[in-house]
Amino acid sequence: MNLKKIPKKLLLRGGKILDPTLDKLKKADILIEKNKIAAIGSKIKDDNASIIDCNGLVITHGFCDLHVHFREPGQEDKETLATGSLAALAGGFTRVCAMPNTSPPLDSPEAINFIVDKSVDCPIFIHPIGAVTKNQKGEELTEIQGMIKEGAVAISDDGIPISDAQVMRLALEYTSMFDIPVINHAEDESLRNNGVMNEGDNSIRLGLKGNPSLSESIMIQRDLELANLVNTKIHIPHVSTSKAVSNIKRMKKINPKITAEVTPHHLYFNDQALSGYNTNFKVAPPIRSEDDRKALIKGIKDGTIDCVATDHAPHTIEEKEDLFDMAPFGMIGLESCFGVINKILDIPINLIIKLITKSPREIMGFNNNLFEIGSYIELTIVDPNLEWVFNKNNIYSKSKNSPFIGETLKGKVLYTLSKGYLADLNTIN
Amino acid sequence: MMKQKHLLGLEHFPADDLAKIIETSFSFKEILDRPIKKVPSLQGKTIVNLFFENSTRTRISFELAQKRLSADTVNFSASSSSLKKGESFKDTVQNIEAMKIDAVVMRHPSPGSSLHLTKYIDSVVINAGDGTHEHPTQAILDMTSLKERFGKIEGLKIGIIGDIAHSRVARSNIYGLNKMGAEVMVCGPPTLVPYDIQSLGVQITHNLDEILDWADAINVLRIQLERMDRGLFPSVREYRNLFGITNERLQKHNKEIVIMHPGPMNRGVEIDSAAADGKSAIILDQVLNGVASRMAILYLFLGGNQNES
Ligand SMILES: [Zn+2]
Numbered sequence: 247m248n249l250k251k252i253p254k255k256l257l258l259r260g261g262k263i264l265d266p267t268l269d270k271l272k273k274a275d276i277l278i279e280k281n282k283i284a285a286i287g288s289k290i291k292d293d294n295a296s297i298i299d300c301n302g303l304v305i306t307h308g309f310c311d312l313h314v315h316f317r318e319p320g321q322e323d324k325e326t327l328a329t330g331s332l333a334a335l336a337g338g339f340t341r342v343c344a345m346p347n348t349s350p351p352l353d354s355p356e357a358i359n360f361i362v363d364k365s366v367d368c369p370i371f372i373h374p375i376g377a378v379t380k381n382q383k384g385e386e387l388t389e390i391q392g393m394i395k396e397g398a399v400a401i402s403d404d405g406i407p408i409s410d411a412q413v414m415r416l417a418l419e420y421t422s423m424f425d426i427p428v429i430n431h432a433e434d435e436s437l438r439n440n441g442v443m444n445e446g447d448n449s450i451r452l453g454l455k456g457n458p459s460l461s462e463s464i465m466i467q468r469d470l471e472l473a474n475l476v477n478t479k480i481h482i483p484h485v486s487t488s489k490a491v492s493n494i495k496r497m498k499k500i501n502p503k504i505t506a507e508v509t510p511h512h513l514y515f516n517d518q519a520l521s522g523y524n525t526n527f528k529v530a531p532p533i534r535s536e537d538d539r540k541a542l543i544k545g546i547k548d549g550t551i552d553c554v555a556t557d558h559a560p561h562t563i564e565e566k567e568d569l570f571d572m573a574p575f576g577m578i579g580l581e582s583c584f585g586v587i588n589k590i591l592d593i594p595i596n597l598i599i600k601l602i603t604k605s606p607r608e609i610m611g612f613n614n615n616l617f618e619i620g621s622y623i624e625l626t627i628v629d630p631n632l633e634w635v636f637n638k639n640n641i642y643s644k645s646k647n648s649p650f651i652g653e654t655l656k657g658k659v660l661y662t663l664s665k666g667y668l669a670d671l672n673t674i675n
Numbered sequence: 676m677m678k679q680k681h682l683l684g685l686e687h688f689p690a691d692d693l694a695k696i697i698e699t700s701f702s703f704k705e706i707l708d709r710p711i712k713k714v715p716s717l718q719g720k721t722i723v724n725l726f727f728e729n730s731t732r733t734r735i736s737f738e739l740a741q742k743r744l745s746a747d748t749v750n751f752s753a754s755s756s757s758l759k760k761g762e763s764f765k766d767t768v769q770n771i772e773a774m775k776i777d778a779v780v781m782r783h784p785s786p787g788s789s790l791h792l793t794k795y796i797d798s799v800v801i802n803a804g805d806g807t808h809e810h811p812t813q814a815i816l817d818m819t820s821l822k823e824r825f826g827k828i829e830g831l832k833i834g835i836i837g838d839i840a841h842s843r844v845a846r847s848n849i850y851g852l853n854k855m856g857a858e859v860m861v862c863g864p865p866t867l868v869p870y871d872i873q874s875l876g877v878q879i880t881h882n883l884d885e886i887l888d889w890a891d892a893i894n895v896l897r898i899q900l901e902r903m904d905r906g907l908f909p910s911v912r913e914y915r916n917l918f919g920i921t922n923e924r925l926q927k928h929n930k931e932i933v934i935m936h937p938g939p940m941n942r943g944v945e946i947d948s949a950a951a952d953g954k955s956a957i958i959l960d961q962v963l964n965g966v967a968s969r970m971a972i973l974y975l976f977l978g979g980n981q982n983e984s
Binding site for chain 2 (some may be wrong): 265445446447449451452453454456523524564567568569570571572
């Protein structure tokens with residue numbers, strides 16, 4: 247990646263503009279001046295401008311990821327806000343929401359302020375998500391208003407399910423005063439029974455403890471019923487099972503405030519992939535069956551699932567080199583996201599882009615008018631047809647725990663324009 | 676020589692090599708009947724027995740097999756919890772390999788650990804039990820014992836009774852027996868015999884009389900009493916009433932049923948002494964066949980000299 251400041255004047259010439267709020271591609275040049283859109287039109291000429299030849303490329307909103315783990319503070323050996331930002335840029339992401347399961351967790355206004363302060367100098371926008379409960383213990387609510395005031399955009403105890411239904415109810419009720427979503431990592435811990443992979447034929451064969459799909463769908467149904475009781479935004483992270491898709495689809499009909507996300511890895515792999523005990527496939531919730539995978543894709547097509555989020559979860563090589571039942575859960579996902587979903591989803595490019603731009607921004611209430619004259623530059627330029635092999639050189643995260651290494655992907659991010667920076671991804675590392 | 680470098684499990688193991696190991700076991704059993712029970716087949720080879728989980732029986736059986744073949748052996752025992760505190764698994768095994776060894780026999784509580792081991796070392800790996808995954812040498816000695824008793828394995832009806840869900844012995848036996856043309860039925864409470872087990876190619880019953888009626892031989896698994904704390908079955912008394920192998924229960928079926936047990940037995944729980952020590956039990960034959968089969972396995976995987984045996 248070649249990362250530099252956006253030139254004073256920059257002309258994006260010959261590309262197709264895909265405004266995800268309009269649903270159509272239009273061929274036009276974009277002139278950028280002082281990090282803002284100065285003009286959009288055909289055959290713009292400016293002799294003083296630097297030029298990026300965008301012929302055959304698609305220019306769209308910078309990608310937005312509702313679910314990343316940047317590990318700061320406390321686990322800087324896995325990732326930092328700075329290295330996470332580079333991983334984001336490499337994947338075309340200009341805006342991410344960082345989960346609070348850090349060490350210590352982001353469970354106070356002060357902790358939220360720490361992230362906001364520290365990310366000022368990062369080349370992407372990092373929005374912290376505050377913890378729902380103090381120390382993520384699932385017991386007492388945090389100072390939610392105070393955290394929102396400091397910049398928290400949602401609350402979640404992600405990584406740890408909120409097991410106590412009463413605590414979940416209180417969290418939803420209390421948060422209904424504010425216009426932010428509550429996000430619960432939905433896995434019933436008693437049913438999960440320390441499972442390390444999907445329960446099914448393959449867990450039996452491998453002798454690994456199974457986590458049944460019901461552990462997810464039952465807790466999601468509980469949460470959706472609770473959200474129905476109070477008028478709150480609820481966002482379901484990393485949906486992994488067919489049953490959960492059905493539950494969300496049914497409950498969405500009576501509650502428009504429900505939104506849901508799916509990860510690229512749950513769309514791409516099924517649990518047969520775990521046969522070699524490769525710990526990079528060990529994630530929570532687990533990679534599920536082929537039927538579940540197909541149901542997730544169907545859920546995207548019929549609108550049950552609103553967006554794609556990576557659940558970018560870096561872990562060190564040493565940790566992931568451990569035995570399967572010992573290694574931590576999680577895989578990185580920012581760098582490979584677009585190439586993965588663009589390959590696996592047989593839907594038009596505008597719909598794919600929407601899953602990582604307009605939809606997540608809408609869920610969080612972020613600005614979606616990025617193609618207006620005067621808009622601050624937050625754009626990503628992709629070649630949607632380029633087939634390429636994802637390898638370690640494409641990873642900018644501090645950790646390399648990706649099962650996509652060696653996989654041929656379709657569609658590649660070539661430039662990310664974010665916060666005054668231009669990341670050129672035509673060169674690797 | 677074997678087609679595969681390691682013996683990690685029987686799921687993906689070639690049937691003809693499996694048959695060859697069983698045949699070779701009989702040749703080595705003859706040696707065990709001689710007054711001098713030692714052959715020079717693996718002279719100069721060094722084998723490390725790496726046991727991260729206690730198992731006196733399996734370790735002694737391997738050690739004896741190694742000594743009978745004149746191999747040099749080193750024992751390394753460590754509980755995986757003490758390993759966790761300091762050195763990583765990778766460091767430990769790479770350190771051992773650095774000492775120039777030919778094979779590692781490993782027992783470890785994590786499923787997949789023997790495959791994991793092959794990533795870090797060049798020596799031959801023999802899986803002596805990896806968690807709840809596989810225990811191929813036990814299945815091979817069980818099949819050797821069946822062949823010794825029945826003269827064949829093909830067409831036999833073998834029942835496996837007990838905690839199938841958590842049993843590496845059950846998994847390896849199911850794969851091996853299916854490969855050798857036997858039929859397998861498993862039996863136990865549904866909490867220990869989940870429905871998904873069917874995908875391994877077995878019939879399921881939760882009725883002991885049904886399996887006793889059907890089987891030529893039964894393999895009675897040890898019930899881990901700690902499973903009771905987790906509510907997988909309510910009491911020893913109730914387990915014994917439903918699934919315990921007693922002479923009274925066996926007599927109801929009016930036929931000979933050969934009885935196996937991988938040991939160590941909980942007498943009075945999964946099997947009564949009268950049944951375990953009776954005429955139909957081949958449990959002690961299994962112990963001797965264990966040494967012979969492990970000799971065959973080490974010999975075939977370490978490329979011992981054919982002429983010497
Ligand atoms: Zn989560």
